[in-house]
Amino acid sequence: MNHIDYHDFLKRYRLPEPVFVTQPNMPSLEDYQKSIGEIWENKWLTNNGYFHRKLEQRIAEYLDVKHICLFCNGTIALLVALHALRINSGEVITTPFTFPATPHVLYWNGIRPVFCDIDKNTFNLDPNKIEKLISPDTKAILPVHVYGNPCDVEKIQEIADRHGLHVIYDAAHAFGVRYKNRPLCQYGDISMLSFHATKLFSTGEGGALVVKSKAQKERINFLKNFGIASQEMIIGPGINGKMNEFQAAFGLLQLDTIDKEISRRAALTHTYKNMLSDVKGITLFSDKPDVQPNYAYLPILIDPKLYGMTRDDLYLILEKCNIMTRKYFYPLCSTYSCYASLPSSHPESLSVAHEIANNILCLPLYSSLEMETVQLICNIIKDLKISK
Amino acid sequence: MNHIDYHDFLKRYRLPEPVFVTQPNMPSLEDYQKSIGEIWENKWLTNNGYFHRKLEQRIAEYLDVKHICLFCNGTIALLVALHALRINSGEVITTPFTFPATPHVLYWNGIRPVFCDIDKNTFNLDPNKIEKLISPDTKAILPVHVYGNPCDVEKIQEIADRHGLHVIYDAAHAFGVRYKNRPLCQYGDISMLSFHATKLFSTGEGGALVVKSKAQKERINFLKNFGIASQEMIIGPGINGKMNEFQAAFGLLQLDTIDKEISRRAALTHTYKNMLSDVKGITLFSDKPDVQPNYAYLPILIDPKLYGMTRDDLYLILEKCNIMTRKYFYPLCSTYSCYASLPSSHPESLSVAHEIANNILCLPLYSSLEMETVQLICNIIKDLKISK
Numbered sequence: 001m002n003h004i005d006y007h008d009f010l011k012r013y014r015l016p017e018p019v020f021v022t023q024p025n026m027p028s029l030e031d032y033q034k035s036i037g038e039i040w041e042n043k044w045l046t047n048n049g050y051f052h053r054k055l056e057q058r059i060a061e062y063l064d065v066k067h068i069c070l071f072c073n074g075t076i077a078l079l080v081a082l083h084a085l086r087i088n089s090g091e092v093i094t095t096p097f098t099f100p101a102t103p104h105v106l107y108w109n110g111i112r113p114v115f116c117d118i119d120k121n122t123f124n125l126d127p128n129k130i131e132k133l134i135s136p137d138t139k140a141i142l143p144v145h146v147y148g149n150p151c152d153v154e155k156i157q158e159i160a161d162r163h164g165l166h167v168i169y170d171a172a173h174a175f176g177v178r179y180k181n182r183p184l185c186q187y188g189d190i191s192m193l194s195f196h197a198t199k200l201f202s203t204g205e206g207g208a209l210v211v212k213s214k215a216q217k218e219r220i221n222f223l224k225n226f227g228i229a230s231q232e233m234i235i236g237p238g239i240n241g242k243m244n245e246f247q248a249a250f251g252l253l254q255l256d257t258i259d260k261e262i263s264r265r266a267a268l269t270h271t272y273k274n275m276l277s278d279v280k281g282i283t284l285f286s287d288k289p290d291v292q293p294n295y296a297y298l299p300i301l302i303d304p305k306l307y308g309m310t311r312d313d314l315y316l317i318l319e320k321c322n323i324m325t326r327k328y329f330y331p332l333c334s335t336y337s338c339y340a341s342l343p344s345s346h347p348e349s350l351s352v353a354h355e356i357a358n359n360i361l362c363l364p365l366y367s368s369l370e371m372e373t374v375q376l377i378c379n380i381i382k383d384l385k386i387s388k
Numbered sequence: 389m390n391h392i393d394y395h396d397f398l399k400r401y402r403l404p405e406p407v408f409v410t411q412p413n414m415p416s417l418e419d420y421q422k423s424i425g426e427i428w429e430n431k432w433l434t435n436n437g438y439f440h441r442k443l444e445q446r447i448a449e450y451l452d453v454k455h456i457c458l459f460c461n462g463t464i465a466l467l468v469a470l471h472a473l474r475i476n477s478g479e480v481i482t483t484p485f486t487f488p489a490t491p492h493v494l495y496w497n498g499i500r501p502v503f504c505d506i507d508k509n510t511f512n513l514d515p516n517k518i519e520k521l522i523s524p525d526t527k528a529i530l531p532v533h534v535y536g537n538p539c540d541v542e543k544i545q546e547i548a549d550r551h552g553l554h555v556i557y558d559a560a561h562a563f564g565v566r567y568k569n570r571p572l573c574q575y576g577d578i579s580m581l582s583f584h585a586t587k588l589f590s591t592g593e594g595g596a597l598v599v600k601s602k603a604q605k606e607r608i609n610f611l612k613n614f615g616i617a618s619q620e621m622i623i624g625p626g627i628n629g630k631m632n633e634f635q636a637a638f639g640l641l642q643l644d645t646i647d648k649e650i651s652r653r654a655a656l657t658h659t660y661k662n663m664l665s666d667v668k669g670i671t672l673f674s675d676k677p678d679v680q681p682n683y684a685y686l687p688i689l690i691d692p693k694l695y696g697m698t699r700d701d702l703y704l705i706l707e708k709c710n711i712m713t714r715k716y717f718y719p720l721c722s723t724y725s726c727y728a729s730l731p732s733s734h735p736e737s738l739s740v741a742h743e744i745a746n747n748i749l750c751l752p753l754y755s756s757l758e759m760e761t762v763q764l765i766c767n768i769i770k771d772l773k774i775s776k
Contacts, residue, residue, distance in 0.1 A: 226487070
């Protein structure tokens with residue numbers, strides 16, 4: 001900001017009210033109040049209630065998958081997924097460029113995370129770097145479809161098959177994404193979806209596992225309800241992962257508007273892309289062949305040399321303009337004190353991940369965001385470049 | 389049922405509609421719909437929202453405690469409590485006469501449960517049997533206030549202090565109970581409360597930890613939100629234990645009626661007690677000095693020799709009469725396949741627990757239960773005795 005008139009800049013661009021990086025897509029209040037009335041009639045608040053059963057069926061249909069298990073949140077879902085596959089010791093290979101929940105569920109299952117560097121184009125696990133991290137203690141690969149961009153699912157499966165490893169996908173961002181005309185969440189052994197308030201599709205808090213068989217679904221249903229297989233039979237150390245009826249009823253209504261939500265986000269994304277495409281030092285994801293995206297996030301990668309300003313400075317200036325962006329994901333999980341001493345956390349072997357984490361910024365994206373606000377954000381980013 | 393006319397008996401007693409062992413106390417639908425409207429205005433669904441903050445404060449006031457942390461459910465609360473105290477290895481002494489969640493959270497924290505027998509009067513941990521189970525690997529005692537009846541908190545604390553052990557109470561049943569004019573959940577290092585739909589006070593799913601200091605509350609608040617201490621600082625392997633706004637808003641309204649709920653349950657309990665007190669072979673809890681109870685459950689203990697019928701037979705006959713009771717807690721946790729091979733699970737050292745588990749039955753109790761239904765249930769139990 002040395003070369004521009006800071007005061008004048010803020011006067012031109014500062015919004016009167018803060019714009020957040022995301023905002024939940026709220027269904028019609030009247031419709032939800034009607035659903036609440038039905039919950040009152042049922043007097044059934046949780047434990048596989050009416051709305052829970054209906055939502056499970058509707059999401060399976062929407063995603064074009066056979067078996068899905070709803071959860072109170074995505075973290076507990078992923079926790080149970082690993083336990084269901086009896087992965088509760090040894091090592092699991094995962095990415096450091098993710099939300100803390102990913103490595104944390106490994107901790108809770110007694111597993112040592114092994115961080116693998118990411119690909120500089122997809123920001124996902126670099127399949128070429130996985131194999132050298134496999135040890136006799138490796139049990140599984142836990143890749144993340146970051147921002148909903150598909151991992152290299154074929155190469156990862158090939159590696160897993162060659163070494164006899166499970167693949168569990170953290171598909172928290174990937175609701176509704178299709179790859180090669182198949183639901184992305186059908187790849188691997190199990191995929192976890194998150195329905196947190198900040199997600200494309202939301203139940204307030206919430207999550208799900210997409211599983212491969214009826215037997216696996218039944219086992220996971222037991223495990224998310226304390227392992228209770230019947231009134232007098234407990235099959236193992238389950239946990240409470242149940243989604244309640246308030247969440248499920250909310251989700252059912254949200255699902256009615258999800259296609260509208262996605263197409264509105266697509267339109268906003270296109271504006272971002274058009275307006276920022278010629279800004280030197282700012283890179284946006286390009287459309288990928290075979291991928292039907294969900295427009296969940298709007299990450300930009302800043303090259304401080306070419307753009308003339310660091311990500312952190314841009315973040316601060318946007319904040320001063322009342323535009324709340326997010327350094328998503330920064331810091332890398334491998335730098336948390338609880339993981340920093342792991343051999344795989346050495347920054348040298350995670351150089352791409354460090355570079356991306358230091359230069360990434362997610363811009364506001366949600367359906368009720370005004371097109372004019374997107375244009376304003378783009379103009380700020382362009383203007384800052386020109387002023388340098 | 390050999391000596392009575394079964395057909396005639398069912399004709400006399402069978403209810404047209406099933407009566408469940410419990411039913412949630414639903415606040416006014418209109419009031420809740422109004423709260424939902426406020427959530428819509430806030431567009432804030434989780435992560436320490438308006439209703440969350442308000443409920444935390446109101447529950448603390450109601451319970452007469454200083455620090456409370458809300459959770460998505462009681463199991464995740466207990467999981468985090470142990471982690472917060474850094475109990476994640478070795479052994480913890482607990483009771484086998486409890487819900488599966490109690491030992492399961494030990495599993496999830498990497499701890500081996502050591503089951504201790506219970507007292508035949510309180511159904512809680514027998515303090516005289518704890519000390520001989522303490523080994524160099526023991527980290528804590530995890531007693532349960534079963535049915536809301538206080539454990540022998542003084543003796544347990546004495547033992548813990550003598551051996552340098554933590555005491556974490558599973559107070560899932562004990563919402564609002566006072567002992568010696570102090571909140572029961574203030575004893576020990578941390579107490580866990582459950583707000584599941586089947587509990588006296590409910591948020592659909594839900595739970596809380598009552599903690600001792602502001603610092604502990606802050607640490608637990610981090611841990612239930614992935615260990616996120618600030619945007620760029622993760623303090624450890626937390627988890628997602630957050631209560632959402634739908635739950636919190638429900639709880640706030642329930643809290644308004646909790647005293648009415650308790651006094652109605654007290655009245656129903658007194659009828660049960662009066663009508664069943666002279667039935668040989670049926671024992672009900674007697675009122676205890678220094679205890680202000682919460683009337684959460686109505687357990688009866690059946691002496692098959694004196695009563696002339698086993699608990700399992702009584703359960704089946706009541707079921708045929710459309711009265712759903714619950715063998716709560718049967719089977720003992722020490723008999724689950726995942727714990728049965730532990731040295732402490734040997735039935736010989738858990739003889740009281742086995743006897744109670746085989747002969748206990750919880751009868752229907754909730755505020756909307758008709759007094760006539762209670763009388764009918766008591767009459768069935770009396771008649772079955774006379775018919776023998």
